[in-house]
Amino acid sequence: MEFPRSNRRILWSFILFHAIFLSSINPCSPSVFTLKNETDRLALLAFKYGISEDPLGILSSWNDSLHFCKWKGVTCSRRHHQRVTSLNLTGHSLVGHLSPHIGNLSFLRTVNLSSNKFQGEIPREIGRLFRLQILDLDENSLQGEIPSNLSHCSELLAISLTRNQLVGELPAELGSLSKLIFLSVAFNDMRGSIPPSLGNLSSLTTLRLTSNNFDGQIPNQLGQLAGIIIFGIGANQLSGTIPPSIYNLSSIQVFNVVANRLHGSIPPNLGLLFPHLQQISVGVNQFTGTLPISLSNASSLELVDFSSNSFSGHVPLNLGSLLRLYILNIEINQLGSREGDDLSFLTSLTNCTNLKGISTYFNNLSGELPGSIANLSTQLNILNLGENKIFGIIPKEIDNLINLYVLHLGGNSMKGTLPDAIGKLNKLQGLSLRRNKFSGQIPPSIGNITRLIVLRLNGNDFHGSIPSSFGNWGFMEEFFISQNKLNGTILKQVGAIEINLSRNSFTGSLLLEVDNLENIRGMDVSENKLSGEIPDTLGKCQSMELLYMHGNLFQGTIPESLKNLKGIKELDLSGNNLSGQIPKYFEEFHFLQYLNLSFNNFEGEVPKGGIFRNASAISFVGNSKLCGGIPELQLPGCPKQASKKRGKALTHRVKVTVITVVLSSFLLSCIIAALYWRRNSPKKASSPSSTENQWLQVSYADLLQATDGFSSANLIGVGSFGSVYKGLLECFETLVAVKVLNLLQQGAFKSFAAECEALRNIRHRNLVKILTVCSSIDFNGNDFKALVFEYMPNGSLEKWLHPNVDEQPQLRSLNLTQRLNIAIDVASALDYLHHHSKIPIVHRDLKPSNVLLDDDMVAHVGDFGLTRFLSEAAEGFSQNQTTTSGIKGSIGYIPPGKVFNPFF
Template identity: 70%
Template sequence: MEFPHSNLKVFWSFTLFRAILLSSILSSSPSIFTLKNETDRLALLAFKDGISEDSQGVLTLWNNSLHFCQWEGVTCSRTHHQRVTILNLTGHSLVGHLSPHLGNLSFLRRIDLSSNKFQGQIPQEITRLFRLQILNLEENSLQGEIPSNLSYCSELIFINIASNQLTGKLPADLGSLSKLTNLNVGLNNLTESIPPSFGNLSSLTTLYLWRNNFSGQIPNQLAQLSSMIYFQLSVNQFSGTIPPSICNLSSIQWFGVAGNQLHGNIPSNIGLTFPHLQGILLGGNQFTAKVPISLTNASGLRFIDFAFNNLSGPVPVNLGSLPALYIFRIAENQLGRREGDDLIFLTSLTNCTHLEEISAGNNNLYGELPVSIANLSSQLRQLLLGGNQIYGSIPKVIENLVSLIGLSLLDNVLKGTIPGSMGKLNRLQALYLHGNSLSGKIPSSIGNITRLNGLTLYGNNFHGNIPSTFGNLRFMELLYLSANNLTGTIVKQISGKFINLSGNSFTGSLVMEVANLENLWGLDVSKNKLSGEIPETLGNCQSLENLRMNGNLLQGTIPQSLSALKGIRFLDLSKNNFSGQIPKYFEEFLFLERLNLSFNNFEGEVPKEGIFKIASAISVVGNSKLCGGIPELQLPACVKQASKKRRNSFARRVKITVIITVSSSILLLCISAALCWRRNPPKKVSSLSTVENQWLQVSYADLVQATDGFSSANLIGVGSFGYVYKGVLEHFQTFVAVKVLNLLQQAAFKSFAAECEALRNIQHRNLVKILTICSGIDFYGNDFKALVFEYMPNEAKYSH
């Protein structure tokens, strides 16, 4: 059929008109595609408005100078008319909130805003992104709950919202994301249990729920996840047992449930049911029974963590068939048989040439360190065997473990010396040998380990000096040499944050090079024989929190430079020969919790502010010239320097004269009674004490020490005229009962005289023996009188 010529002309005219009109529209007004692109541009600008800090300037060019598809972090589709498909701004330290306008980027397939500092909630509008496949918001500060209805994003294959501050529970609807392969919500504050619907995530290969507050039991439904490779539920509050059906997931490579409250046996066939296993993390639970021997069937096993459980029995000796093993942790269990061969497994581990860590401390392993440890992996970095029953000596061949960073043999029964060859371990950073019976001198070669930052040798039998080579240990943080028999002077070049040299016999003055101690937090040189004064330079250690210098021969005044120690918490200067006044600046130490200045020669008024308001937090006993302070200290009032009226002076002189006269009379009476008693001893008197029948010479200070400062814990009786305390006179090695008279009662003097007179005729078996008397003044200048008896268990005998 042919068109008439006139109709054909009309057709071509219409076609040409339509083409011209369409061209005009496209050139003179926005198209519908342009309008949709504008939606994406405005959504991105709204996202930018939510950013409060852009330290790297990544959004600087997000403006009209460039098309938004050229903005940093933005990718557009070529097939969908330049619609935004990817927003990737990972690792730019952006601070702000996520804009709800992100939900308008309807073609978005990938959001990666990880490693920033976003706050606030994940906007609910994000669930409108039905094309979204990847959502990565890891390592931010996001709060609130996981958006509900995230299942609307049915194309999701990857969700990573780990390392935030999310709360609430896992939405059950996540179980309908059939394409999801990776779910990581670790390091949040999520709670409640795992929804059973998660058993429907048939494509899931990675499940990371670690470090939350999930509870309840591990659902049996998770056994349906046949594609599972990485299963990580560690550090939560899961309880119950491992569902046996979980062990049927033969594709699992990493299985982690450490740090929960699980119990029961570790499945004995776990190495058979998980043949592809590379890592098994069960530490920090309550598992019992033995370490499964079947583990060796998983020949690719690299990481074993069974620490902090209740496992018992021997350690498998076939672990050498795991050539890829690099971490082996069985610490804090009850492993071992006490048959002397519990350390044979170390020999089997010599075949594991990639081994980097052996952690087997705090078990019941019994035996000697085998010489074969010299053949352990050259890559071994940690050998931790402390808290067992390892005996014998430290093998010299330990020098072969040249990659060691940490070596712990603490709290065993090792003897002998430290091999000088230990100094060849020049990568060593931590050496813990305390709590053994090691002896000899500390090898000077230790000073060659210049990277050492932790050295604990306390509680052994070392003698001699601190090697001068310790001045080379510039990275030292923890140096504990206490409770040995070390002598000589303290090496002035030593450094560290925590230094404990107590309980030795160091002499000389305390000389300190502050350049090495500017970060000093704790210094304990107590119970030595140090003399001299506190060095002025100690005031430069402004990080110091704990300073203990008690039990030495130190003297002089407390230097003014110590006023710079504003952060000090514990200060003990007791049992020295310090003198002068207690520094007023102690009142300004806001963090001071305990101050002990007892048994020195301090004088003058005790401050009343700051720490001095709390009687239980300070001790000033044994300083006879102190006065004032808060009433609870019961110190005498300080005498004012102003002149007194004559009558008061006269009255005081009369009072002193009377007291001296009466005291002298009573003392003479007691001595007379004692001499008389000794001339006429009773005929039938049993042995009453390890101390022979002689008068003991004791002072007020002796009685204070014997009774722990007349502690209420030692109070055994209360009589009419005083209190009776139990104590030990260490110099005489005898137990005593000390009756302290209350001299505020007038009849107390009569009681004191009467009990002295009774010495003449003591013969009855139910009366206790009086060993001596004490008459004088206490540390506060007050009259003090006490009778010292032989201690007998029946306290009533002293309370008449």
Template identity: 50%
Template sequence: MELQWILSPVFLLVVQLPVSFSLPIRGNETDRLSLLGFKAQIADPLGTLSSWNESLHFCEWSGVTCGKRHQRVVELDLHSSQLVGSLSPYIGNLSFLRVLKVEYNNFSHEIPRELGRLSRLQTLVLGNNSFTGAIPVNISQCSNLVNLRLEGNNLRGKLPAELGFLSKLQVFVFRMNNLEGEIPSSFGNLSSIVELSGAVNKLQGSIPDSIGNLKRLKFFSFGINSLSGIIPPSMYNISSLVRFSVPTNQFQGQLPPDLGLTLPNLEVIRIHTNQFSGLIPATLSNASELTHVHLSSNNFSGKVPNLAMPYLQWLSLQANYLGDGEDDDLNFLYPLANSTNLEALGINDNNLGGVLPEIASNFSRKLKKMIFGRNQIRGSIPAEIGNLVSLDTLALEANQLTGIIPSSIGKLQNLGVLFLNENRISGSIPSSLGNITSLIEIDLGYNNLQGSIPPSLGNCQNLLTLALPQNNLSGPIPKEVLGISSLSEFLVLFGNQLSGPLPSEVGKLVNLGELDISRNRISGEIPRSLGSSVSLEYLYLDGNFFRGPIPESLRSLRALQDLNLSYNNLTGRIPKFLTDIKLRSLDLSFNDLEGEVPMLGIFENSSAVSILGNKLCGGIPQLNLSKCISDKSTEPKPSTKLIVIITISFSILGLILMISLLFFCCSRKKENKPASGSSWETSFRRVTYEDLLRATDGFSSANLIGAGSSGSVYKGVLASDGTIVAVKVFNLLHKGASKSFVAECVAMINIRHRNLVKILTVCSSIDFQGNDFKALVYEFMINGSLEEWLRPVHTSEETHKPRNLNLVQRLNIAVDVASALDYLHNDCEMPIVHCDLKPSNVLLGGDMTAHVSDFGLAKFPSEDPRQLPSGLTSTVGIRGTLGYAAPEYGTGTEVSTCGDVYSYGILLLEMITGKRPTDDMFKDGLNLHSYVRMSLPDFVGEVADPTLFRDVEETDADASHMMNHIRNDKILECLTSIITLGLACSADSPRERMDIRNVAAELHRIRSSFLGTWRH
């Protein structure tokens, strides 16, 4: 039995004695008991250590390797096993241990100093856990140590100077921690060191001169710290250097002119976001192995030298003072046509002049990013730009380009971002642009474009933004463009000559945040369908020829902040619903509106309202309008005969209504007999138990994709049409399962939103044994749940890195979930409270769009606790999952939308930190909310999930995705904004939490700002 060793007197002796004692038992027994002591201090959710029992010799235990001669443990490799707990000091008794690898787990507490007793230890890998405290000085006693990896933890304190005497150490990695102080000068004694990496810490001071003594050093990486001063000249003489990476510090000085000669093996130089100045060394091209050159966001000036190197992949020179606006500033581009591996070229935000050469269309076919914006570049876009078939970003904005947009641009089938705004480009928008279905953002504003907007743009069904302002475009707004349902950031068409009515298809833009068609020639009435664009925050229709009344359907635009309808021909009265929307500004001036101005809501603030040029009266005194006069003496008096006729008519009408009501009630009673079934059951296409049995292969465990207290979820294929589905089978033996089934049906029957999981059908039947059977059939989500992505399980030895969500993906998911809650809370006929929001209930579709699922605990609240008198509670008990449920639910407070907001806030913090709210580290008053709150404002990088930085600093594989093109300080800025929002949502008091609509709006703003950083 597995627990027998716990009662073993020998084991108790080992546990109780100080580990420094020499044990009076044979060595391999010491190893066995030490391993059991290790196991005793951890939780093993995956059962990785299930083989660690008396039925097997410990040398056959999972992750354990013994030497053949003495049968002593020489290697312990338990990486990526989701182990939770502390690293036992009894590891120090494994005296033959040479390799200890426990990276990618959830170990916490301090690193035991007993590791210093392992004199034979060569490899110590503790990375990507949650270790705290200081790096133990005792590790310096492991004199044979070759590989020491401590990255991705919560280590604090200073770097021990004693580690500098590990003469055999070749790899020392401690990036992504909270280490402070200076780099010890003793590190210059690490004579065997090959890799020294301490990025993403709080290190200060300068790089010691002694580092120049490390003649075998290949990788030096200390980005995202607070290091300063100049780079020691001796470092430029370490000819073995392959990677030199110190971005986002405060280094100054100039690069030596012979840099490419003294560092001939250099492959990566990353010194962006510092204060380097002077010229870029012309000898840099002599370092012919260079693949990545990142010199952006410094103070470099002068001409750009020839940097064409055979293996060059990334050249980033943006945000400097390069060039003088002269014709020869772009001469360095000609040799780059020979760099056949070039994938990214960024020269934006400089002073570069000259004509954009035609040879740019002959750059590498691998080129993905051409970012030339905000310079003084003249000429036209090369006619054969379509040759660059791998381009995903073409940014030429804010230059002096003329000519037309070549039709060949339609060949760029991978293009996601197109910025040509703020130039002097003329001609028409080529219809071939509609061939690029991968487009995400288009900005062609502030040019001289003419003609109509091509309807073919409607093919771009992935667009988030479309901006065509301040051109000379004419003709109608194509209904195809208004049918791009993906548009969620903005559609900006102001300052053109567009005409005709605004098509009713505008109501399809249900996710759009901003619509600006001001200063055109749009006519007709404001379409009522515009009220379906429920995500609108900014609506600008001013300066057109709209007529008729302001439609009542606009009352649905509850997220609206700015509304401008000025300079039109609108008539009628100011609708009352405008007082209910929490507007920030409202401009109704210069129309033909009449009647009394309301005195509530936005109309209470005269500085936020403009109503000049109408026929209005009343309102608050600050509006300086005349009083509304109602002259009753001039009103015609109804005759007695007319009064009698009206009275009789209304009496007859009332009698008819009463008879109709009685007839309706009787009919309803007949319809509501039990035999006819519930309304929610008859609303779905019915399937039988046998259908679902066949679809899931007999509810096979091979098709099981999730299980909970109320039931299990299976993957299935419906025989009727081959649809892949998720079948949720309710465990009716579990208390409350039947209620969950009904609750989920009632909640899902009338709600439809792109971020809610779609229910396809329902089954309420009996199985082949005569037992009740209830199941829901949902649309299958191929990418599983958010829980699986935040904490992936390794099923293969082939990969050592789990699949991860980058920051942009997490931000998109956060926006999706907030949009879903906003819909449930504010846009349903009756507000719905989910009551169980957590990562496992957020499912991800094929395009990584998030869908909120599992409405088994959903409620329809009658009150909002922010409106309840103090102390008014109910006895509904705790709703939801521990850690995510709002604290007031524990005191019996009725469920409310505020409870969902709390759960969302915790979810947001978990997405950024990677830590569950139930993590073992949260005890003694510390919880996820307070843990994150203490990181503001200076230590956000320490609590953030290390994987959010890994792609930026760890691998330098910048071409992998967009995250590597964003300045790291902007990543921290974005993380700070998200964390601040998560804290505002997860406040203890419901009254202090943000409204989910404001949360969604703020997230949209954060995302727009962040993607704007990337694009530029």
């Protein structure tokens, strides 16, 4: 934590006063060495020669036309004729090395070369300046170690070496500088432990060792620094606990141990131990326990940072008495009682009129959002209450917070409609309301916030269309409205660096203005109802890295303009109606790591170069007309062109005659064979080998590695035709569920083919998403077939409805709202299968164990091994003229309507 500039000026004034005062009562005695007046002038010239760049011409006055005591930045003593006592060249962008001749300026008391670009090491000759009181080399590019002989400068009051590139250990010898008031080596690359000898610096008021690589424990001896005001050791690698002796330092105003590896608890009476405390930063450690309720006793507190630890319990209700408080950061802890009354402290903070930032992000705070938040300080810039358990609505008086830059309420359980008043927060740059239960239409007034950079409304229940006012934004970086119930067309004026409109019901063509495309890095419009062709304008997105368009109704070929997407990393066009050949220019995409073209109508030869060399990075499932490619894909070979040599010897008429005869004979043979087969052979399912080439996308070895050898520890389910394992598949960089078919079980081959056929024809948010399939042989030469699905972290509905006896009931329970939502999700899936898929489909094995739940408890129907297409069922029914059928699915379970519907 930086020391405030105003306090730093006061401190430096204090140091300079000491320097002047000591000089007056302890005048320097004549040197024992006989020095001529030329000594200092030559030392200054040597210093000048070490400087390679002087962009501001500061040293232009350093010439023979002026006495060296009048050179810029040079001050000489009035008592000791022509002896330099101060060299102050701060902030002049000087580039060069510090000359060792600086050690010849033996009367120097002040060296201030801060805010320049000096390089190289600190000359050891500075240790000869026994009169030196202030050494300020802040903000340069100095390297090497700190000279240990600085301890010879026994008059030193201040050493400031902040923001350089210094390495090595902090010299223990510095502990002998009994007059030292200020020591800062912050923002370097120093290592080793903090010397216990620093505890001997009885005059020290400021210790700043922040942002280095110091390790080990905090020395107990630092508890001897009785006059310490600023104690800064944050952003290192310190471990252990804070020594009890540190809490005896009652003069501390700034206490910074942030970003270390410290553990233990903070004393509940901290506010009494540090009554003068102004800033406390203990964030990003491993502290436990509760927040000190005594903080209110430190009435001068301005900044409180307890973030990124494991604090628990209530947030103190008396923080409102800290009238100077401007930052409260308690994010990423375990605060909260789960009793629904954890937000009362927000009401008390309305007394803190200087508040600029509040963050309770990622805790367990539960309760209704109090309307009093609208009465918080009008100076408030950041209000981050995201990822808690907050419910209730956003008060319409929210527009009182006129200086808000960031409003984050995402990841809670808030509901209701959004007040139009949000649109009056015209300074807002970040608005996140994601993953709540907000409903209604998105207020058009949000489009009036022209400074908005980040908008996250994803994961709610918004409906209607995108407001036309959303085209007013000047520059948007993140525009996320996925996982809602939005419809209509996508505004072509909407632009951002990252756009996510997935999992809605948008229709029409994808039209985007070229002016809004230049800076796009990622766009996701997947799982909508978009149609038409892929727009040529996407070729203008030369910064594009991620493009997801799967699960729509796009048709036509992949446009040639996409060859301009040289930086693309992931491209998913699966689950559309695209046709034509796979462009060969994909081979030239050197950054492409994932390409999914599954479930389309592509045909022709699969390229073999570039990403097409890696079978685990590409997917073509459900494109039956593809051929060629690398051997690992096991696609059929492409037909070779007929030889032209023989054709040249034949006349055109002979060619036509021969071809006609051959084709006629072939067709006649096929017809005779088909009739014979139909009459003399029973109807059988297609051979597994006829379909397996379509599904093979990852190898047996890949799945073996992903599931740790199909370990029982990763077994998450067992069904009629196989077992399901949890795995980490590197090509998708995510957790997956691998369904391995037991091919010894009768019907397993047919189940595999049926499930593949069903999944290639369906796409819906409430159906389990298939990622790829594998049809291969294992290391023993046996047939191996598996399907790879998106992993559902919350398991099956069966485990929630009927948990095992060894599971804690509170961990496996569903409230009424969740049960209703799951029922709606399953009904939506069935409605899609029966009425909206390309071919009506009957599941035939719907039961709780085949309903899986994701992170957000959204239900997904899975296991299509007994699926039946209504078109083929109807055909069979019309032919057989029967109203009976065998019972399918699990023993003891009959789907509703079974006895009345012959198609099940």
